[in-house]
Amino acid sequence: MSPDTDGTQTSPLLVLDDITKSFGAVAALRGVHLALHRGAAHALVGENGAGKSTLVKVLAGAHAPDSGRMTLDGQPLVLRGPADARAAGIAVIYQEPTLFPDLSVAENIFMGRQPLRGARRIDSRAMNRATERLFARLGVRIDPTRPARGLSIADQQLVEIAKALSFDARVLVMDEPTAALSGVEVERLFGVARSLCERGAAVLFISHRFDEVFDLCQRITVMRDGAWVSSDPAADLTVDEVVRRMVGRDVSSLYPKQDTTLRDTLLDVRGLSRAGVFSDVSFTVHGGEIVALAGLVGAGRSEVARAIFGVDRYDAGQVRVAGRVLRPGNPRKAIAAGMALVPEDRRQQGLVMELSVERNATLARRRALSRLGLLLGGAERAEARCWTRRLQVKTSRLAAPVATLSGGNQQKVVLAKWLATEPRILIIDEPTRGIDVGTKAEVHRLLSELAGAGLAILMISSELPEVLGMADRVLVMHEGRVVRELPRAEADETSVMFAATGQGAAA
Amino acid sequence: MSRTDTGASERVADHPPSGPGRPRRGLTERLLAVRELSLLIALAALILVTTMRNDRFLSAQSIKDLLLGCAILVILAVGQTLVIVTRNVDLSIGSILGLVAFATGELFLAAPGTPWPVALLVGVALGGLCGVVNGGLIAVAKVPALVITLGTLYAFRGIDYYWAAGRQINAADMPRSFLRLGNQTVLGVPVLFLVALVVVAAAGFYLRSYRSGRELYAIGSEPAAARLSGIPVGRRVFAVFAANGALAGLAGVLYAARFGTLDAAAGAGLELQVVAAAVVGGVAIFGGSGSVYGAALGAVLLTTIGSSLAVLRIDPFWQQAVVGALILAAIGLDRLLALRTAARLRGGSAHGA
Ligand SMILES: Nc1ncnc2c1ncn2[C@@H]1O[C@H](COP(=O)(O)OP(=O)(O)OP(=O)(O)O)[C@@H](O)[C@H]1O
Ligand SMILES: [Mg+2]
Numbered sequence: 001m002s003p004d005t006d007g008t009q010t011s012p013l014l015v016l017d018d019i020t021k022s023f024g025a026v027a028a029l030r031g032v033h034l035a036l037h038r039g040a041a042h043a044l045v046g047e048n049g050a051g052k053s054t055l056v057k058v059l060a061g062a063h064a065p066d067s068g069r070m071t072l073d074g075q076p077l078v079l080r081g082p083a084d085a086r087a088a089g090i091a092v093i094y095q096e097p098t099l100f101p102d103l104s105v106a107e108n109i110f111m112g113r114q115p116l117r118g119a120r121r122i123d124s125r126a127m128n129r130a131t132e133r134l135f136a137r138l139g140v141r142i143d144p145t146r147p148a149r150g151l152s153i154a155d156q157q158l159v160e161i162a163k164a165l166s167f168d169a170r171v172l173v174m175d176e177p178t179a180a181l182s183g184v185e186v187e188r189l190f191g192v193a194r195s196l197c198e199r200g201a202a203v204l205f206i207s208h209r210f211d212e213v214f215d216l217c218q219r220i221t222v223m224r225d226g227a228w229v230s231s232d233p234a235a236d237l238t239v240d241e242v243v244r245r246m247v248g249r250d251v252s253s254l255y256p257k258q259d260t261t262l263r264d265t266l267l268d269v270r271g272l273s274r275a276g277v278f279s280d281v282s283f284t285v286h287g288g289e290i291v292a293l294a295g296l297v298g299a300g301r302s303e304v305a306r307a308i309f310g311v312d313r314y315d316a317g318q319v320r321v322a323g324r325v326l327r328p329g330n331p332r333k334a335i336a337a338g339m340a341l342v343p344e345d346r347r348q349q350g351l352v353m354e355l356s357v358e359r360n361a362t363l364a365r366r367r368a369l370s371r372l373g374l375l376l377g378g379a380e381r382a383e384a385r386c387w388t389r390r391l392q393v394k395t396s397r398l399a400a401p402v403a404t405l406s407g408g409n410q411q412k413v414v415l416a417k418w419l420a421t422e423p424r425i426l427i428i429d430e431p432t433r434g435i436d437v438g439t440k441a442e443v444h445r446l447l448s449e450l451a452g453a454g455l456a457i458l459m460i461s462s463e464l465p466e467v468l469g470m471a472d473r474v475l476v477m478h479e480g481r482v483v484r485e486l487p488r489a490e491a492d493e494t495s496v497m498f499a500a501t502g503q504g505a506a507a
Numbered sequence: 508m509s510r511t512d513t514g515a516s517e518r519v520a521d522h523p524p525s526g527p528g529r530p531r532r533g534l535t536e537r538l539l540a541v542r543e544l545s546l547l548i549a550l551a552a553l554i555l556v557t558t559m560r561n562d563r564f565l566s567a568q569s570i571k572d573l574l575l576g577c578a579i580l581v582i583l584a585v586g587q588t589l590v591i592v593t594r595n596v597d598l599s600i601g602s603i604l605g606l607v608a609f610a611t612g613e614l615f616l617a618a619p620g621t622p623w624p625v626a627l628l629v630g631v632a633l634g635g636l637c638g639v640v641n642g643g644l645i646a647v648a649k650v651p652a653l654v655i656t657l658g659t660l661y662a663f664r665g666i667d668y669y670w671a672a673g674r675q676i677n678a679a680d681m682p683r684s685f686l687r688l689g690n691q692t693v694l695g696v697p698v699l700f701l702v703a704l705v706v707v708a709a710a711g712f713y714l715r716s717y718r719s720g721r722e723l724y725a726i727g728s729e730p731a732a733a734r735l736s737g738i739p740v741g742r743r744v745f746a747v748f749a750a751n752g753a754l755a756g757l758a759g760v761l762y763a764a765r766f767g768t769l770d771a772a773a774g775a776g777l778e779l780q781v782v783a784a785a786v787v788g789g790v791a792i793f794g795g796s797g798s799v800y801g802a803a804l805g806a807v808l809l810t811t812i813g814s815s816l817a818v819l820r821i822d823p824f825w826q827q828a829v830v831g832a833l834i835l836a837a838i839g840l841d842r843l844l845a846l847r848t849a850a851r852l853r854g855g856s857a858h859g860a
Contacts, residue, residue: 083737098732102795145533
């Protein structure tokens with residue numbers, strides 16, 4: 001890292017000084033400092049609920065800070081709303097996609113800034129072409145005229161990125177933009193971010209993946225419990241040091257899957273096909289076993305999981321649970337047979353945002369908790385307390401609406417909800433998306449423990465270390481087919497990557 | 508990089524989304540067009556069946572009556588669509604219409620020489636004022652529009668009753684030129700209906716082609732996201748209620764011109780018909796989607812059902828039941844279309860759309 005890209009010599013472009021922000025009794029930010037330099041990428045790291053997203057929203061003009069100062073280019077910066085931040089040249093990618101499901105992808109990107117032609121009318125053709133150009137820069141092909149509804153999480157995130165790029169901003173803020181993305185897309189995003197830096201923009205980057213943080217950023221700021229801990233050049237830090245500052249203690253062994261004895265086959269999938277999505281998918285999962293589905297984003301992994309659980313239909317094939325055929329297209333039957341699906345998209349499919357933490361945590365289990373059809377508050381609360389404590393959900397009180405939780409903590413509530421059903425078969429899609437290091441290890445420990453207790457676990461993950469560390473067997477999907485099956489001993493980075501990119505068959 | 512995925516992009520490269528045969532209109536718009544087409548088919552089928560039973564249903568006179576009958580409902584449905592698209596609803600329009608209609612009569616009583624364009628402007632302004640009251644209350648009270656406009660439904664009607672004090676205004680009290688407006692035709696098409704067509708076209712053009720029009724859809728589709736993208740949500744919603752009030756005012760003046768006989772009960776209960784027209788026309792009650800063309804077609808369809816049942820000599824009781832069934836069918840159809848497109852979009856996204 002050369003000293004001038006380090007940015008410490010020049011005067012900073014954007015400075016946040018002593019920012020505080022509280023939500024009722026919750027102090028989300030307590031005296032945070034941040035200085036962003038032209039031409040440099042700056043990382044912001046911290047545990048779930050540390051206040052990163054709150055800081056982003058202050059920068060975006062979405063939250064007014066209770067106290068503190070901001071300066072841009074030496075001038076005091078007062079933001080009365082998101083429009084002010086945009087006008088000041090600050091573009092933000094929020095942690096949760098903020099798309100309009102009914103509008104086309106192109107309109108989502110250019111809302112309020114659509115290209116115009118005569119009489120101030122919107123020029124849709126120019127808008128669609130501009131969208132295609134943005135997507136080309138990012139190397140994605142999404143039809144600009146399709147509605148945003150139904151986009152996968154990864155595609156939603158790509159649309160958000162395209163939107164932020166279209167601003168040509170001086171300050172680009174990205175709150176966990178890579179959480180759902182795969183390696184190649186992340187590389188492209190970083191390429192674009194670096195070229196923005198070269199043109200003098202400042203980038204703020206948030207991620208729970210340290211390889212990305214050290215790959216992109218020149219400086220790292222650590223936050224803990226809403227407070228600023230440190231800001232240092234990345235070159236002076238190690239991953240262990242950053243984690244220690246984040247968590248306040250050492251975090252040990254990340255992927256502790258214990259070896260277990262295999263029991264009977266619990267899940268048996270035979271020849272599952274759905275036209276144009278996946279075809280002839282067959283595999284089994286035994287009790288006590290963790291099987292990972294690896295592959296590219298869009299290889300059809302989530303679609304297979306949804307079909308097995310009955311959320312989506314399938315055209316051919318059969319799913320058997322402990323030898324009994326499961327009726328297709330019926331999630332209630334699947335739940336009754338002891339299956340649970342932790343979905344990829346928590347906002348759409350996992351949580352009721354307006355309901356409280358305890359309600360959400362016990363939503364899938366209400367039948368069992370009720371007596372004579374009445375739901376007993378006490379039982380519900382005790383159950384919720386047990387799981388939220390185990391998963392270290394950070395919330396002021398269990399009655400708080402889920403919408404007020406930080407992104408990672410929402411993910412933990414989704415996990416709690418399905419683990420509370422005490423399933424025999426657990427299908428889990430991206431179990432640690434947006435979850436911080438400490439809890440990640442806890443989730444892995446929990447999964448390992450559950451497998452040890454005889455559960456059959458089918459895990460979909462885009463994080464290779466997670467796949468390699470946790471799985472007894474790895475199934476690699478490519479273009480809707482299972483192309484390789486690798487036992488734990490044979491699975492390594494190259495073998496999985498080869499199969500996932502479709503080279504496995506040739507090799 | 509330690510993750511396996513190499514991205515949707517590469518795989519998609521073999522399935523380019525745009526071929527030479529790709530239609531001009533985008534997918535999002537095509538979905539809307541499907542919905543409007545289904546309404547046209549229903550309307551055509553209804554007219555066909557009724558005409559087969561009674562061929563006078565397609566006579567020039569009865570078509571004129573039909574167009575005259577739906578004009579006011581169409582104008583109100585357009586205004587209501589603007590509101591519903593932003594995830595709100597305005598229940599007070601029937602009362603605004605009644606108040607404005609009565610005020611128009613009073614204006615002619617007080618100043619018999621008033622030219623009708625002046626009366627029209629006064630009516631639209633009064634309606635707009637009522638809309639401003641709605642919009643202002645919603646902005647200040649931060650209470651759902653449903654509740655606020657339920658309140659003003661009674662408030663505006665109350666003012667109307669107080670003012671009328673049991674009186675009735677008759678056609679004889681109004682100038683002939685004004686009353687002609689309500690019945691005149693141009694090439695066989697009632698002027699009233701032409702006014703409605705202009706309103707539909709203008710609103711449709713605005714919603715489709717202007718930034719602020721698209722922002723209304725954004726607000727209804729995801730209010731939180733709208734706020735985060737810097738859309739002035741409060742101001743837009745306020746403007747929409749003012750515009751809807753003005754359109755209800757316009758409808759009130761036309762109502763006075765058409766019927767001539769006015770009392771304080773004019774337009775009572777109309778708001779539910781209007782919401783029904785919009786819903787049948789495919790305007791999503793939770794906002795974010797639907798078009799004024801659909802809503803206008805919905806209004807025409809509801810009116811046609813009314814007269815066709817009369818022609819077929821079917822008990823008026825059944826008319827209510829049929830409208831009810833139609834609303835349920837429309838909701839069912841929307842749901843079905845939504846599910847089918849969802850399945851298609853999901854399946855498509857696995858191959859990169
Ligand atoms: N609107 C709100 N109302 C109440 N509390 C809130 C609200 N938004 C955030 N919080 C609280 O503020 C704290 C910080 O949340 P924030 O979203 O900034 O965390 P984060 O660092 O982004 O975490 P993650 O890594 O999980 O995304 C959390 O305790 C959260 O519950
Ligand atoms: Mg966050």
